[in-house]
Amino acid sequence: MRVFYVIPIIYTVLLNAKARYLQLKIRICMKFAFYLLSANLLFLLGCSQTQLHIVNQGYSNEYINALTGKLSKLDVAIVESHVAIPETFSNSTIATNPNFMNIKLLESIEAILQLSDIDSPAHLTFAQGKHFYSSNHIGLYLRNKNNIKPMMPAYLRTQYCEFAEATMMFLNDGSFAVEFETSAYDEKLAVIKGNYSFDNKYLQLVTEHGASQSYILSREMKQTQFGERPADVFKPEHTVSVLKALNCEFLIIYME
Numbered sequence: 001m002r003v004f005y006v007i008p009i010i011y012t013v014l015l016n017a018k019a020r021y022l023q024l025k026i027r028i029c030m031k032f033a034f035y036l037l038s039a040n041l042l043f044l045l046g047c048s049q050t051q052l053h054i055v056n057q058g059y060s061n062e063y064i065n066a067l068t069g070k071l072s073k074l075d076v077a078i079v080e081s082h083v084a085i086p087e088t089f090s091n092s093t094i095a096t097n098p099n100f101m102n103i104k105l106l107e108s109i110e111a112i113l114q115l116s117d118i119d120s121p122a123h124l125t126f127a128q129g130k131h132f133y134s135s136n137h138i139g140l141y142l143r144n145k146n147n148i149k150p151m152m153p154a155y156l157r158t159q160y161c162e163f164a165e166a167t168m169m170f171l172n173d174g175s176f177a178v179e180f181e182t183s184a185y186d187e188k189l190a191v192i193k194g195n196y197s198f199d200n201k202y203l204q205l206v207t208e209h210g211a212s213q214s215y216i217l218s219r220e221m222k223q224t225q226f227g228e229r230p231a232d233v234f235k236p237e238h239t240v241s242v243l244k245a246l247n248c249e250f251l252i253i254y255m256e
Contacts, residue, residue, distance in 0.1 A: 053140065
């Protein structure tokens, strides 16, 4: 008679083992899902930290370092930016995306600026001055009204130059770079780098290899598809034999 009970007992044991296996599998899957969710949350938290882009014109490095030390105590990542501050911007300006909703953070930044003897900042609407910021980025523009120096545009380009098609870029740390095509059949761009100075009339370039060129600023009207528009034109004062791209006129046309 005992034989008749063996199969049910074995069946019950198998069912219990299968149940324990399924429970173990579920626990493992739940743990994996928890770790995956935790990792994703950490990733999202890391990516969601607001970045504060500071653009400085005229303040000393010591002053800016002291200011960024105070701002870094907020929940922001400090990023130093070397773009030019548009003339239309106030001496203290904050730019954000329309979707930026952290008003408390903006108030904290403004309080630190006031404690640092900086004027209360003007708040820009989206893309004003053609400066764009995504939702978790803030632009902070600081211009020292007691130490205002002439600023070059962020970039210039050639127009109908026989030597090269080139773009000249300027950073507010005093450096420049010129990118140009070496030939009509070569897609690779050549680059000239160096330092510049500008006194609102003369632009002086000195390359990293010691070559130099100077330009005089002329304000002219240039024809565009929308009619005549004002332009700043930088005309070379002498001929450079080696770096012929520097013999071009460089200009920027203001479309607005």
